[in-house]
Amino acid sequence: MKAKTVDKIATGVFIGIAAFIVLLLASLLGYILVRGVSHISWQFLTSPPQTIREGGGIGPQLFNSVFLLVLTMIITIPIGIGAGIYMSEYAKPNKMTGFIRLVVEVLSSFPSIIVGLFGLLVFVNFFDFGFSLFSGALALTVFNLPLMVRITEQGLKGVPLSQKEASLALGISKWTTIRSVMLPVALPVILTGTILAAGRIFGEAAALMFTAGMSSPRLDFTNWNPLDAVSPLNPFRPAETLAVHIWKVNSEGIAPDTPEIAAGASAVLVILVLVFNLGARMLGRYVHRKFTATK
Amino acid sequence: MAEIALSAKNLSVHYGAHGAVRNVSLDFAAKSVTALIGPSGCGKSTFLRSLNRMNDLIPNCKVTGEIWMKDRDINAPGTDVVAIRQKIGMVFQRPNPFHKSIYENIAYGPRYHGVKNKKKLDEIVEESLTRAALWDETKDRLHKSALALSGGQQQRLCIARSIAVKPDMILMDEPASALDPVSTAKIEELISELKREFCIVIVTHNMYQAARVSEKTAFFLTGQVVEYDSTDKMFTDPERAETSDYISGRFG
Ligand SMILES: Nc1ncnc2c1ncn2[C@@H]1O[C@H](COP(=O)(O)OP(=O)(O)OP(=O)(O)O)[C@@H](O)[C@H]1O
Ligand SMILES: [Mg+2]
Numbered sequence: 084m085k086a087k088t089v090d091k092i093a094t095g096v097f098i099g100i101a102a103f104i105v106l107l108l109a110s111l112l113g114y115i116l117v118r119g120v121s122h123i124s125w126q127f128l129t130s131p132p133q134t135i136r137e138g139g140g141i142g143p144q145l146f147n148s149v150f151l152l153v154l155t156m157i158i159t160i161p162i163g164i165g166a167g168i169y170m171s172e173y174a175k176p177n178k179m180t181g182f183i184r185l186v187v188e189v190l191s192s193f194p195s196i197i198v199g200l201f202g203l204l205v206f207v208n209f210f211d212f213g214f215s216l217f218s219g220a221l222a223l224t225v226f227n228l229p230l231m232v233r234i235t236e237q238g239l240k241g242v243p244l245s246q247k248e249a250s251l252a253l254g255i256s257k258w259t260t261i262r263s264v265m266l267p268v269a270l271p272v273i274l275t276g277t278i279l280a281a282g283r284i285f286g287e288a289a290a291l292m293f294t295a296g297m298s299s300p301r302l303d304f305t306n307w308n309p310l311d312a313v314s315p316l317n318p319f320r321p322a323e324t325l326a327v328h329i330w331k332v333n334s335e336g337i338a339p340d341t342p343e344i345a346a347g348a349s350a351v352l353v354i355l356v357l358v359f360n361l362g363a364r365m366l367g368r369y370v371h372r373k374f375t376a377t378k
Numbered sequence: 379m380a381e382i383a384l385s386a387k388n389l390s391v392h393y394g395a396h397g398a399v400r401n402v403s404l405d406f407a408a409k410s411v412t413a414l415i416g417p418s419g420c421g422k423s424t425f426l427r428s429l430n431r432m433n434d435l436i437p438n439c440k441v442t443g444e445i446w447m448k449d450r451d452i453n454a455p456g457t458d459v460v461a462i463r464q465k466i467g468m469v470f471q472r473p474n475p476f477h478k479s480i481y482e483n484i485a486y487g488p489r490y491h492g493v494k495n496k497k498k499l500d501e502i503v504e505e506s507l508t509r510a511a512l513w514d515e516t517k518d519r520l521h522k523s524a525l526a527l528s529g530g531q532q533q534r535l536c537i538a539r540s541i542a543v544k545p546d547m548i549l550m551d552e553p554a555s556a557l558d559p560v561s562t563a564k565i566e567e568l569i570s571e572l573k574r575e576f577c578i579v580i581v582t583h584n585m586y587q588a589a590r591v592s593e594k595t596a597f598f599l600t601g602q603v604v605e606y607d608s609t610d611k612m613f614t615d616p617e618r619a620e621t622s623d624y625i626s627g628r629f630g
Contacts, residue, residue, distance in 0.1 A: 254464025
């Protein structure tokens with residue numbers, strides 16, 4: 084009787100807290116979207132920002148965010164998946180792997196401003212990459228790589244042992260077993276995790292202010308030679324991303340329509356991060372179906 | 379005396395300090411079925427998994443002794459474990475088809491072992507499924523997922539998959555224990571069919587199954603072989619009291 088009452092009260096409290104959090108999130112999202120969506124237009128999404136006049140857009144910033152994401156993923160996906168496979172399947176459990184796991188945990192939960200300052204010291208100054216997309220991508224790698232390692236490891240650990248044994252029992256090498264039997268089963272988990280991680284990178288600001296920089300040089304969107312200074316594809320140019328732009332406009336914008344620009348850019352960012360999250364789930368489910376139900 | 383396919387000599391297996399199999403020596407004749415029986419936890423699976431070096435996967439598991447196949451000790455250090463496992467197939471207690479199509483489940487092994495020709499692979503798939511008595515049920519859905527098959531069909535697929543890589547022997551660990559009586563009967567029929575070509579070692583808790591399918595039976599008790607003889611003899615006139623007690627269901 085007593086235990087039942089306690090149970091009821093506890094359940095009520097938890098539901099209350101959960102409802103409050105959901106409400107808070109919903110209103111936050113609603114606020115950002117309501118304020119910003121009306122400002123989003125093709126013109127806003129494609130034109131460059133203005134310093135003092137109104138009518139500035141977020142074109143280059145949007146491009147920078149996407150490009151930086153792609154660069155980071157090019158670096159982290161192969162290394163992260165490789166390291167994850169190693170940690171999960173090849174490394175013998177001992178002090179060393181325990182230590183690596185600890186480092187992975189710590190790195191992926193590091194405050195991003197610290198990662199940004201570290202990037203400033205190491206990539207921007209010491210290696211002299213300057214404020215550039217490349218420095219930014221390396222800074223993002225610092226916390227995305229551990230995440231990728233963990234995601235891969237979790238994905239592989241989730242594959243039933245019976246699958247691995249079935250393949251090895253056919254006289255098939257360990258590497259082929261991992262590649263042809265285990266990775267396909269783990270793929271939905273890895274894919275979902277990767278896209279969620281991409282969402283985090285996309286919204287990152289603090290780690291990029293001092294690495295990718297807060298300025299965007301004039302870009303010539305007709306010049307696709309990555310070695311040219313004005314080319315959007317040049318990885319060694321400074322590049323302000325969308326999230327950094329929001330921060331900058333908010334703190335030092337002087338154009339008359341600054342609040343609208345900040346609101347519009349925030350809405351775009353939120354929508355894109357939402358798309359990443361929902362897309363990850365849907366794709367994960369789709370791939371899972373594809374691999375299990377029908378080939 | 380029939381040809382010996384595999385011969386274990388003084389095989390012992392330890393999990394850490396715990397000895398699960400102690401000093402077991404058994405010969406398995408080619409083209410025949412040997413049943414391993416005994417109460418739960420007596421080390422049948424452990425012994426079976428040592429034969430194709432599957433216990434190598436378990437970190438604290440140590441297998442000592444010799445396993446002779448033709449004239450090689452395949453338990454010796456430096457043995458090519460991957461090549462050994464091709465020669466000694468394994469069917470597990472729970473059906474574990476790959477999360478792939480029926481066709482791919484079969485073709486995966488032979489392709490890895492060097493059969494690249496599409497036509498040849500098609501032939502192997504058809505032949506293996508036919509021999510596992512599964513062809514008629516699957517020929518119209520070869521490219522559908524294997525996971526959509528029933529448990530009994532999945533287990534026959536697993537058998538087809540292991541014969542597709544042309545082993546010399548097949549180890550089966552309670553292959554029918556997760557199946558209904560009809561599927562079980564099919565598996566037993568299949569085993570009787572396959573023994574024309576393979577050396578089969580089967581672990582079972584079903585005394586009738588052991589009596590029906592096997593030529594020889596080994597009775598395990600707490601990690602040791604108590605008695606090993608022809609199945610007829612074991613079931614009608616065993617030498618040891620423990621054997622007759624176990625078989626007649628007085629313990630275990
Ligand atoms: N991975 C493992 N780690 C440690 N001990 C194990 C492991 N697998 C089995 N054992 C132990 O080894 C002994 C033999 O187990 P095994 O699974 O070989 O028995 P079995 O005869 O196959 O039993 P069953 O009929 O229930 O399948 C048991 O005491 C078991 O607890
Ligand atoms: Mg067992």
